[in-house]
Amino acid sequence: MSGALPYWRLSNFYLFYFALLGGVAPFLALYFDHLGFSPARIGELVAIPMLMRCLAPNLWGWLGDRTGQRLLIVRLGSLLTALSFCLIFLRQDYWWLVLVMALHSFFWHAVLPQFEAITLGHLGPQSARYSRIRLWGSVGFILTVVGLGWLFGRFSLDLYPAMLLLIMLGIILASLLVPPAPRSAGRGVEGSSGFWLQLWRPGVPAFFLCVALMQLSHGPYYTFLTLHLEALGYSRGLIGLMWALGVVAEILLFMVMTRVLALFSLKQLLLTSFILAAIRWLLLGALADNLAWLLLAQLLHAATFGCFHVAAIHFVQRSFHDRQQGQGQALYATLAGVGGALGALYAGYSWSSLGPLWTFVLASLAAASAALILALRLDARV
Template sequence: MAALPYWRLSSFYLFYFALLGSTAPFLALYFDHLGFNAARIGELVAIPMLMRCVAPNIWGWLGDYTGRRLAIVRFGAICTLLAFSLIFIDKSYAWLAMVMALHAFFWHAVLPQFEVITLAHLSGQAARYSQIRLWGSIGFIITVVVLGRLFEWLSLDIYPVALVLIMAGIVLASFWVPNAQPLQGPRVAGEGFLRQLRNPGVLAFYTCVGLMQVSHGPYYTFLTLHLEHLGYSRGLIGLLWAVGVVAEVLVFLLMSRILARFSVRRVLLASFLLAALRWLLLGSLAEFLWVLLFAQVLHAATFGSFHAAAIHFVQRSFGPRQQGQGQALYAALAGTGGALGALYSGYSWNALGASWTFSLASVAAFAAAVIIATRMQEDRP
C-alpha cells in the first residue's frame, strides 16, 4: 500500500476552508460596506449557494463518467480564481451577482471530487479522514482571526485581494496532491445511483442535510453584522468565529472514537438537536458573552459531528462507481438549503428581527431531528 500523502491532502483542505473562513464571516460585511441592504445581501450570499445546487451534480457525473477527478479539481480551482478576479472590474449589484454565480459554479466542482480522492487515498484507513479534514478547520481559524484583526486596522476595500490570494493557494495545493481512484468492483445488476438512493434512510438523510443548511442561513449570512450591531468589535467577532471552529477541530480529532461507539443515526440526531438550541441562543441571548461562547462551542455539533457523520453515511451508502454522485448530491442539497436559508434570513431580518429569524432556523433543525428519529434505521457503524 502506498504511503498516505497526509500533508499534501491536508494542505488542500487548509486553503479550501481558509476561503470559506474569509467568506462565511465577512462576505455579508463586505456587501454591507458597499452599501447594499439586508435583502440584497441575502440575495448575493444566496447566489453561490444556489450554484451549489446545480454545479456539484454536473461535475460529480463528469467525475464518475471520466474518472478524471483530480483534473476536475485543478480545472475548477483555476477557473474559480479567474472568475472571482472579475470583481475588480465593477461593484454594481448585477456585476457582483454574475461574479458570485460564475466563480461558485467552478468552486463547487472542487470539494466533492476531492473528497472522493481523499477517501481513495484512505482506503482501509477511513477513520483517519477527520485527522486530514481538521486542517480545513485550522485554515478557517487562521483566516477569521487574521482578517478580523486586519479589518479593524484597514478598510474592507482590501477584502477581494485577500480572497484572490487564498484562491491562488487552492490552485497551488491542487497541483501538489497525487491522484487516487476508488477501488472499482465489478458491475452488478441494480447498482445504479438512483437504486442506491432508494435504500432505507438515504432519502431521509438527504432531506435532513437540506434542513440543516436552511437552519445555518442566518448564521452564515448575518452573524457578523448581528454581533457588530450588539457592540462586539471585528477582532473579537473573528475570535468568536474561531472558537466555534476550534471546537469543531476537537470533535474531528475524536470522531473515529465517537463513530466506533455510537451509530451515525445517533450522532446526527444529537447534532440536529444541539443546532436547534444553538440558534435560539444566538437569536435571543447573544448580548451575553458567556452565552455566545457556549453557542459557538456548539459548532462542534452543528458542523463538526454532523459533517463527519454525513461523509461517513454517504461513503457507506453508495458503491465506488457512485461515490462522486453521492458526494455531489450531499453538496447540492446543502447548497439548496443554504441558499434558502440565506434568502429567508435576508428578507426576514428587517421585517422580523434577529430573534425571530434565528427561531425559524431552530425550527428547521428540530424538524431534521424528528425526521432522523422517525425515518432512519438504527444501526452500528
C-alpha cells in the same frame, strides 16, 4: 498516518479550501454592507453561491464518475474559480456582483465533492481517519477568520477581494501537489444496481432532506452573525475570535472523531447534531448579548458542523458504490446548497421584517424538524 497516504498534501488542500470559506462566511455580508447594500440585497447575493452549489456538484460529479478524472476537475475548477473572481476588480454594482458570485462559485463548488472522493480513495479501508485530514480545513478557516478580522479592524474592507484572490491562488497550488487516488477494485453495496436505486434505499431520501434542513438552519448564522454581533456592540476583532472559537471546537472534535465513530451509530451522531443545532440557534437569537451564552453557542459548532459533517460523509460513503462516490458526494453538496441558499434568502428577508430573534427561531425549528424526521425514518442500525 502511515504507508503511502499523502497526508500532508491532502491536508494542505483542505487548509486552503476552507481558508477561502473562512474569508467568505464571516466577511462576505460585511463586505456587501460596506458597499452599501440592504439586508435583502445582501441575502440575495450570499444566496447565489449556494444556488450554484445546487447545480455545479451534480454536473461535475457525474463527469468525475464517468471519466474518472476527479483530480483534473479539481485543478481546473480551482483555476477557473480564481480567474472568474477577478471580474470583481472591474465593478461592484449589484448586477455585476450577481454575475461574479454565480460564475466563480459554479467552479468553486465543483471542487470539494470530487476532492472528498479523492481523499476517501486514498484512505481506502482507513476511512475513519478522514477527520484527521479534514481538521486542517478547520485550521485554515481559523487562520483566515482571525487574520482578516485583525486586518479589517485596522484597514479598510476595500482589501477584501484581494485577500480572497490570494487564498484562491493557494488552492490552485495545493491542487497541483495532490497525487491521483489509487484505483479501487470496486466496493459494492448489497443489492445495488445503479445510483438512483441506491438513492431510494430506506432512510437515504430522509437523510438528504435533513442535509438541506441543516444548511437552511445555518442561513442566519452564515449570512448575518457578524452584523448581528456588531449590532450588539462586539468589536470586529472579538467577532473574529468568536468565529474562530467555533472552529477550534470543531477541530478538537475532529481529533477524537475516530473513537467517537467507534462508540456511537451514525444515527445517534446525526440526531445529536440536529438537537444541539436547534438549541444553538435559540441561544444566538435570544442571548448572544451575554458573552457566556455566546461562548457556549460557538462551542456547539463542534456538533452542528463538525460532528454532522463527518457523520454525513460516512453515511454517503456507506450508501453508494465506489464508482458512484462522486455523484453521492455531489448530491450531498447539492442538497446542502439548496438548504443554504434558502436559508440565506429567508434570513435576508426576515432579518428586516421579523428581526434577529425570530429569524433564529425559524432556524431552530428547521433543525428540530430534521431531528424528528431522522428519528422516524433512519434505521437505528445505521
